[in-house]
Amino acid sequence: xxxxxxxxxxxxxxxxxxxxxxxxxxxxxxxxxxxxxxxxxxxxxxxxxxxxxxxxxxxxxxxxxxxxxxxxxxxxxxxxxxxxxxxxxxxxxxxxxxxxxxxxxxxxxxxxxxxxxxxxxxxxxxxxxxxxxxxxxxxxxxxxxxxxxxxxxxxxxxxxxxxxxxxxxxxxxxxxxxxxxxxxxxxxxxxxxxxxxxxxxxxxxxxxxxxxxxxxxxxxxxxxxxxxxxxxxxxxxxxxxxxxxxxxxxxxxxxxxxxxxxxxxxxxxxxxxxxxxxxxxxxxxxxxxxxxxxxxxxxxxxxxxxxxxxxxxxxxxxxxxxxxxxxxxxxxxxxxxxxxxxxxxxxxxxxxxxxx
Amino acid sequence: xxxxxxxxxxxxxxxxxxxxxxxxxxxxxxxxxxxxxxxxxxxxxxxxxxxxxxxxxxxxxxxxxxxxxxxxxxxxxxxxxxxxxxxxxxxxxxxxxxxxxxxxxxxxxxxxxxxxxxxxxxxxxxxxxxxxxxxxxxxxxxxxxxxxxxxxxxxxxxxxxxxxxxxxxxxxxxxxxxxxxxxxxxxxxxxxxxxxxxxxxxxxxxxxxxxxxxxxxxxxxxxxxxxxxxx
Numbered sequence: 001x002x003x004x005x006x007x008x009x010x011x012x013x014x015x016x017x018x019x020x021x022x023x024x025x026x027x028x029x030x031x032x033x034x035x036x037x038x039x040x041x042x043x044x045x046x047x048x049x050x051x052x053x054x055x056x057x058x059x060x061x062x063x064x065x066x067x068x069x070x071x072x073x074x075x076x077x078x079x080x081x082x083x084x085x086x087x088x089x090x091x092x093x094x095x096x097x098x099x100x101x102x103x104x105x106x107x108x109x110x111x112x113x114x115x116x117x118x119x120x121x122x123x124x125x126x127x128x129x130x131x132x133x134x135x136x137x138x139x140x141x142x143x144x145x146x147x148x149x150x151x152x153x154x155x156x157x158x159x160x161x162x163x164x165x166x167x168x169x170x171x172x173x174x175x176x177x178x179x180x181x182x183x184x185x186x187x188x189x190x191x192x193x194x195x196x197x198x199x200x201x202x203x204x205x206x207x208x209x210x211x212x213x214x215x216x217x218x219x220x221x222x223x224x225x226x227x228x229x230x231x232x233x234x235x236x237x238x239x240x241x242x243x244x245x246x247x248x249x250x251x252x253x254x255x256x257x258x259x260x261x262x263x264x265x266x267x268x269x270x271x272x273x274x275x276x277x278x279x280x281x282x283x284x285x286x287x288x289x290x291x292x293x294x295x296x297x298x299x300x301x302x303x304x305x306x307x308x309x310x311x312x313x314x315x316x317x318x319x320x321x322x323x324x325x326x327x328x329x330x331x332x333x334x335x336x337x338x339x340x341x342x343x344x345x346x347x348x349x350x351x352x353x354x355x356x
Numbered sequence: 357x358x359x360x361x362x363x364x365x366x367x368x369x370x371x372x373x374x375x376x377x378x379x380x381x382x383x384x385x386x387x388x389x390x391x392x393x394x395x396x397x398x399x400x401x402x403x404x405x406x407x408x409x410x411x412x413x414x415x416x417x418x419x420x421x422x423x424x425x426x427x428x429x430x431x432x433x434x435x436x437x438x439x440x441x442x443x444x445x446x447x448x449x450x451x452x453x454x455x456x457x458x459x460x461x462x463x464x465x466x467x468x469x470x471x472x473x474x475x476x477x478x479x480x481x482x483x484x485x486x487x488x489x490x491x492x493x494x495x496x497x498x499x500x501x502x503x504x505x506x507x508x509x510x511x512x513x514x515x516x517x518x519x520x521x522x523x524x525x526x527x528x529x530x531x532x533x534x535x536x537x538x539x540x541x542x543x544x545x546x547x548x549x550x551x552x553x554x555x556x557x558x559x560x561x562x563x564x565x566x567x568x569x570x571x572x573x574x575x576x577x578x579x580x581x582x583x584x585x586x587x
Binding site: 035039061063064083105113117130220223225228230271273274311313339350 | 367368369371372388389391392393422424425426427428429431432439445448449452462465466468469470472473474476477481482483484485486489493496497498499500501502503504507510511512513514515516517519522523524525526527528530531533534535537538540541542543544545546547550554576577578579580
């Protein structure tokens with residue numbers, strides 16, 4: 001498709017994103033695998049940009065993963081969602097921001113289903129009252145946390161210490177953007193840019209100086225597949241889908257991958273390690289993998305945060321090749337140190353994929 | 357329960373995802389599962405459209421309905437606004453309610469999945485939680501995650517998490533009163549009943565297969581026969 005055509009589609013799928021006062025709920029997977037990304041989200045939004053982003057300790061999982069593993073009924077997950085909305089209402093907010101894409105899809109599905117079947121909303125309100133004696137207003141605005149970073153991308157650009165530009169060549173870094181399936185595949189109008197040409201991550205990459213790579217399997221799922229990962233017997237499904245994506249993007253020589261879904265960065269990172277261990281194949285330069293990042297990690301690098309404060313030491317694929325290209329200074333000896341430089345030893349090194 | 361189509365029609369997801377299918381096969385072309393497994397979402401929708409109870413029962417007892425990854429790529433692309441992924445969710449729900457899920461290798465996985473996910477939700481308030489994420493069952497998470505789990509109190513502190521702490525923050529301890537509310541939601545909405553149904557049907561099947569409950573659950577979690585794959 002010609003570039004102007006894409007711009008037209010993007011302009012058809014713009015969503016209104018209020019500039020302030022957001023009620024924030026966390027992601028189960030991101031807290032486990034990318035704990036510093038969520039901390040960085042509140043750091044950037046509250047401290048760097050001065051926004052009101054509120055969190056209560058009383059919120060819980062939305063139940064989305066259990067729902068998509070088919071282990072809890074629809075009424076159960078919807079009533080958990082209703083409780084989350086009640087906490088938002090009680091805190092005095094009307095703009096709802098989940099950190100998780102599965103959650104974002106879950107909230108969107110719940111709101112759309114209630115819109116179409118009001119009797120179900122009434123039933124869920126009754127359930128919530130019976131179980132928790134709570135009532136709720138529906139959010140006025142629903143935006144994923146990547147929508148907010150997209151919305152504030154130029155403010156981040158103004159404060160940039162580093163850009164997505166190769167410091168040696170002066171060329172834009174070549175970035176693959178990977179959008180979580182439940183961001184907009186079910187409800188295209190809920191995502192910035194819709195389902196076919198989502199712009200939420202592409203917009204960040206362009207604002208911060210990089211070049212977005214188009215490749216054949218750009219919209220293919222990372223392979224999480226819920227039960228296809230959580231049941232050990234099924235993980236070949238997950239691995240095969242990631243493998244398909246890497247084979248497709250390899251000829252375009254990406255410098256890095258940016259993601260907005262909790263599971264995707266984990267799978268794109270870890271399955272590269274598994275593919276290398278099983279077959280010896282690596283997709284980056286000189287025996288390295290292609291480093292995979294969350295949007296907060298990239299935003300943090302752009303803003304000049306220390307890579308180890310961003311949690312990049314928890315990646316299995318080494319991030320150092322991108323740090324060098326961006327001109328980010330880092331202390332290799334500090335990578336695996338704990339708080340106050342506590343010695344925590346080092347992880348074992350993989351056999352095939354090069355790590356630092 | 358014999359009129360399976362009527363049962364499916366009570367499911368909001370089925371009503372959202374099941375309209376007139378034109379058999380174009382776009383869903384199958386886009387489906388990540390169809391490339392990997394012997395799986396064709398178009399055929400599933402066609403089978404359900406027959407409203408033939410015998411054929412639908414065979415689906416409910418089959419591995420086929422458990423191959424989908426619920427990525428919902430099919431929802432985006434269907435020219436008639438069908439959602440085969442939503443139809444699958446309704447079929448799975450009915451397979452669990454009827455107990456037919458124990459008749460297939462992939463269906464039997466519902467027991468370990470239920471224990472893992474609802475256990476984490478009810479005990480901790482999270483779907484995934486470090487204490488139940490065993491590295492030996494997740495070697496793909498790599499040596500870096502093994503290191504992380506071995507030093508989790510220190511690594512979480514280093515990264516600014518509030519692991520098991522009071523107040524807001526990453527992996528905070530979710531207050532007991534919130535967990536009590538989630539348990540009450542499970543009780544009121546059929547979540548607790550669902551767990552009991554899955555456990556009872558699985559226990560019966562384990563006995564039939566000559567396995568202890570533990571052997572059955574472990575086998576369901578990790579055993580994969582080679583009959584599922586596209587050659």
